[in-house]
Amino acid sequence: MSGVAAHTRLVDRCGERMARCLLTYCIDGADALMMALLKGAPHALAVFTLLVEGLDGHDDTERRHAERALDHLFSQGAARWGCHVKPQGLQAFHRALKRWRARLQSLPTWEYDALTAWMTHAGTQWVVIPGDDLWPERLGDLAVRSDWAPPLCLWGIGDRHALAACSSPVAVVGSRGVNEYGRHVAGEIAHEVAMQGHTVVSGGAMGTDAIAHWGALRAVDTMGGGQAGRTIAVFAGGLDHMGPTCNQRLFEAIRAQHGALVSEMCPQTVPEARRFLLRNRIIAALCPTVVIAQARRRSGALNTAHWAAELNREVYAVPGNITAPDNAGCNELIRNQQAILLAGTTADDLCHAAHTPHLPKTDPAPDAPVHDDAGAEGMAREQAVLGALERMHRTGRHATPDTLAEALQADGSAVLSLEQVHATLGLLELQGRISTAGGRIAVCTAK
C-alpha cells in the first residue's frame, strides 16, 4: 500500500502546498528542527521528497543519498538561523527524522486525490502557505528565535481573504470565565476595533474569545460587511475538531460574515491542552496589537501576552478593580510593565487609525484546495534550469550560474535572479540530477 511505487507517484504529483501539509502532518506542532531543515532547503517539496526517499523499501543508495542531503540542508538551515550544529544537534535531528518518517508511515493514504480530500476535509477547508498573497507575513516573526517555529501552513474555513483584509489586526483575548465587566470591555473593544475597519483575532473559547468575536460581528451588522473589520478565530486542533460545541453558532456566524476559522494543524488533530499554548503564539504573531481584556492570574491569555511581548507586539491590558480576582492577571501585566494600561474601549485608546478593509468581503475564489502552487513554480524553475543546462551542453557552452542565468533569459524559458539560479542548482544537485564536479555544471544522464 505504501510501497516505493506509491511514494514515487505521490511525490511526482506533489506541489509545495501538499508538501507543507504533509510535513505538518509529520511534526507534532511547532518544530524548530523542521524549521531549520526548511531554512536550508529551496522549498518544502525538496524536504518531503528526501524524507520519502529515506523510507524503508527504498534502495540503500537512494536512502544514503537522502540522509546525506537532509543532513546538509539541516546544517545549512541552522547556519542561516545563526546556529552551529553540534553532534548532539545532529543526533536530535536524526531522532526527529525517525519520528517524522514513523508519522509518514501512518498516513491514511498515499494516493494523491484521496490525500487531497483528507487534507482539505473533503474540500471543506483551504490551505494557505508562505508565498501565497494571502499568507500573513507577520507569522514569519516566529522565526526570530531558533527555538521557535512559525506554522508551515494554515488550514482555514470561511473567507481566506480575511487573512489579508487588514494591515494591523487587533487580537482581543482573555479568560474563559469573565464577569460582567470583562464581558462588557471585551465586547466593546472588539466592536470598536471592527467599527474602525480592523480585523479582530481571537481564539475559539467561551468567555472573552467568544465575546470578542460577537463584538466584531455586531460591527458588521451596524456598518455592513464592506466597511467593518472581519473576525478570525484561531484554533488549537484541526478544524474538524472546532470546539466548544456551545460556540458552533458563533463559528457559523464568523464564516457567514466573511471571517475565517484557521489552524496550523491538519484535520483530525485533537486540540490537546499543550496545543493551546502553541496556538496562542499564532494569535500574537498575526497581530501587531494584542489586547488582554480581562484575565485572572493564571489565565491562558497571559501566555498570549508573553508571546506578544517576545514578538515585540504592542500589548495592552485592561485594568480592573483589585478586589475582583478576575482582573488580577491584567493588573499584574500592567504592574510588571508587560502591558500598557488600556484606559478606554475605543480604537483611539489603542492609537489605531480607522481604515477600510483592503479586500472584497466575499471570497471570489472557488474552494480550491491543495493543488494551485508555489511549489509548482519551484518545479517549473527546476525544469527550466535543467532544460537550459542540456541546451548549453549540446551547444558546447560552459555552464556557470552566471551564463546559465543569461541563457535562461535569452531563450525566454525563465527570468531568474542569480540567487534563484544558485538555489535551484543546489536543489538539483541534492536531488542527484546535476553534478558540479570539476567546476563544471553537468546534467546527470540517468537518475
Place this chain on the structure above:
Amino acid sequence: MSGVAAHTRLVDRCGERMARCLLTYCIDGADALMMALLKGAPHALAVFTLLVEGLDGHDDTERRHAERALDHLFSQGAARWGCHVKPQGLQAFHRALKRWRARLQSLPTWEYDALTAWMTHAGTQWVVIPGDDLWPERLGDLAVRSDWAPPLCLWGIGDRHALAACSSPVAVVGSRGVNEYGRHVAGEIAHEVAMQGHTVVSGGAMGTDAIAHWGALRAVDTMGGGQAGRTIAVFAGGLDHMGPTCNQRLFEAIRAQHGALVSEMCPQTVPEARRFLLRNRIIAALCPTVVIAQARRRSGALNTAHWAAELNREVYAVPGNITAPDNAGCNELIRNQQAILLAGTTADDLCHAAHTPHLPKTDPAPDAPVHDDAGAEGMAREQAVLGALERMHRTGRHATPDTLAEALQADGSAVLSLEQVHATLGLLELQGRISTAGGRIAVCTAK
C-alpha cells in the same frame, strides 16, 4: 504700638522658633525668595531682626545697614542654592521685602507673650522647626529645586511625636467623591499600613482622606496604641480653620489616638483653594511612599502624585474598572508610568516591612509653645564669640577664625566648628557688632 522700642523688645525676646513663626506670617505660603534668604543667613532670627530693623521708624543708618545685609544674605543664599542673582532677581527680592514688611505692620501685637498666645492659638497648638528632634527631615527635599520652598515650621495639634514615630510613613490620598470601591481600598490600605506600624498621612477632606484616617484609627482599635501606626492630617490653612466641619469628629479621634493635625500656616490663615496645592507638597514630602487610592481625572490627588514624582517618592495608584470615571485619574497615572499599579491592599503590596512605631504613643512634653530654642542656641553662640573676641582683644591676641575657635574651646565657653565660627562672625558683622577691617576681627564698642 509698633514703635521701634516695641520692635526691639520683641527682637530681644525672640528665639528661633518665634522668628520662624513670624517669617511664616510675613510670607504667603511657600516662598522661594524667603528660602534663599534663609539659606544665606545663619538662622531665621537674623533674618527677622534685619526685617524689623528696616521698618519705618528705625533710623536711616540702621535701615540702610539692614538693607545691605539682607541683600548680601539673599545673594549668598541664592548662590548656595546654585543661582546667580541677576538685577531682576534682586528687584523681585526688594518687592518681596516690601510685602513682608507690610505684613509685619499688620501683626496683631508686638508684645512677646501676647504674640506667643496668638501664634499658638492660646497654647492649643505646638510648633516644630528645623533642628528639632521631631522635625521631619524629608521636608528638606522641597529645597531640591530653587523654585520650591519647604515650610519654615509646622504648627500642630495632638501628639507631636507622631511626626517621628515612623521612618517610612505612607500617604494615602484620593478624590473627595469616592464610590464604594474607592472607599473600600482607601480604608483597607490605610488600615493595613497602620497595622504594620506605619504612620498614615493624608489631608483632612471628606472622601479618601477621611476614610484613610479612619482606616488607620481602626488599626489602633485592633492592635492597641503602642503597636499600630499613627495618622497625621495635613491642612491647607491655619489649624483654627480645620475643615470641613463634618470631619470634626475625625479630627478629635486623630488627636485622641496619638495622631497629629498639622499645617505650615499660622493661625487665622484661611484655607484658600490654591493653598491646597501647596499643602499637597507637604503630604508628598513627608512620605517616601504615596498611594493614590481612587482619583478621578481632575482630582487634586493627582497634584499630590506629581509632587511625589518630582520628589522621587514611590508613587502607587490603585487601578479600577475603566467603565467608572472614578478611577480614570489613577488609571491615567499608571498608563503614563507616573505611578506603579498597586494590585492589593496589604503592606506587602507596597514592599514595606512591618515595624513598631519608634516613640512612646503619649506625648510627655507639656504643651510648650514657642520659646524653647535652637535660635537661643544661636544667640548663645554669638555671645560666646563676642565674649571670646573681647577677651582676646584684652589679652592682645590676634583674632582670626582659627585662633577664635581655639580660644573658645580653651576657655570652655563653647566648642564650635570652624564653619560655625565663620557663620557666627558673618552674622555679627551683618549686625554691625564686629568689624573685620584690616584683616583683624574687632568688636564694635557701641552698636
